[in-house]
Amino acid sequence: MTQGILYVLHGRRNKVPQANLALLRTLRQELPLPQALGFLEGEQQTLEAAFTQLQQQVDEVIVVPVLLFAATHVRQDLPQRLQAIQQPNVTVTLLEPLATTNAIFEHLQRQLIGACQQAPQRPVLLIAHGTPHFAEPYRQLRQLASKLQATVAVPVNAANYIGDHRFTELLATQGEPPIVQRLFLTDGRIAGKIKQAIQQQVPTALFLPTLENQAAVKQAILERLTAVRVLEKV
Incomplete structure (x- = not known):
C-alpha cells in the first residue's frame, strides 16, 4: 500500500498564513513520501484541493492536523469534508492533533x-x-x-x-x-x-513565546507519524 501525508492547517479566510510553513517545508523535503498541504479556511491551498491531489497518487492518506486540540475542526469538519470526496479505493488515517505530544x-x-x-x-x-x-x-x-x-x-x-x-x-x-x-x-x-x-x-x-516557528511543532508531527509507523516504511 502506498502512503501519502496530508498536513492540515487552520488557515485564514483572506490569505495563506506564513507562520510554521517553513517548518513544514523542511519536513516535506526530508520525507520521501507524496505529501500535500491544505488549509481549512480560505480559498487558497484548500483542504479539498490538497486531498484530491494526494489521493490520485496513493492508496492511503495519513492526515496530520497541524492543530493543537481535537475540537470541531478535528472531530467534525475534517472527517466530513474528506469523506465527501474520498475515492473508494483510498483509505484515510486521521491522526490526533499535537498538544498531547x-x-x-x-x-x-x-x-x-x-x-x-x-x-x-x-x-x-x-x-x-x-x-x-x-x-x-x-x-x-x-x-x-x-x-x-x-x-x-x-x-x-x-x-x-x-x-x-x-x-x-x-x-x-x-x-x-x-x-x-x-x-x-x-x-x-x-x-x-x-x-x-x-x-x-x-x-x-x-x-x-507562542509555538509559532518553534522546532517543537515539527518534532510533534514526527512523533505522530512515528506512532503509526509511517516513518518505518520510508
Missing part, C-alpha cells in the same frame, strides 16, 4: 523552567483557544497544566480564550503577576488580543 510538553517545560528562574514564585497561566462544544480540549489542557506543574513547582493554571474557564475570570484570582504561556501555533490576532487584555489588567505579567 511529548514534543510539545518538553518544549513548554523548557520555557517554563527558564521563566520560573527569571521570575520565581509567579504562577503560570496556560491559555488555549477553547471551545463551547467539546469537553475534551479543556480536559487535555488541564492534564497538560498538571503535568507541567509537577516539573516547575509553581501553580500552573489552565484557561481558555472562549467557552468556559476564561482567562479573564482566572486573572482576577491570581495573587502575583502570572507567567503567561499562550498555547497557540501562531502569534496572530487572537494571541495578540489575549496579550493586550492581560496587560490592561496586569501590566507586569510575563509573556512567553
